[in-house]
Amino acid sequence: MAKTSSHKPKLTQNERDEIIRLATEEKISYTDIAKMMGCSIPNISYLMKKHKEREATKQKKEEARNKANPNRGEYPTDPISFRIGKLLEIESDIQFARDEKVIHTLGSLHKLHLSLHDELRTFIEASKDIHGATPEQLKIEIVDAIHALPPILKKQVMDELLVDGSNVVRLKTQ
Secondary structure, eight states: OOOOSSSSOOOOOOHHHHHHHHTTOOOOOHHHHHHHTTTOOOHHHHHHHHHHHHHHHHHHHHHHHHHTTTTTTTTOSSSHHHHHHHHHHHHHHHHHHHHTTTTHHHHHHHHHHHHHHHHHHHHHHHHHHHHTSSSHHHHHHHHHHHHHOOOOHHHHHHHHHHHHHGGOOOOOOO
């Protein structure tokens, strides 16, 4: 004679989501939820325990990230500042993985950290080459910087340059 199972098959993801919603938002007891969903109270209890653990882990990770980079989400347009912010985020993820003993992710986080760090160094070196690479480019940058000053500061700079003209190179302006 074949044995028949009296228990319900595994809960679907929608049923699990509904149980979590009923317990957290509606504040319905585990007993009532078990009756409504046709499963056992220990099943509901286990599901809620796992849900609370996931939420606590999310909260810890978010706190670690906020602590490492309080301005997270406000990424600068400057590629160097952006990479520095990302390095700080990855650093907090590495620390979180260590604290939670999630060893399997550490290797990939370390590789990402090193890769981004190398990229940052490349950008910093490239930015040094960009500013004033030639005397002509440097002159253009200086003139543009002076033109961008507020009128009062612009006048002060010009007055300072005109006091002793021995070290001043006259630049053509547009």
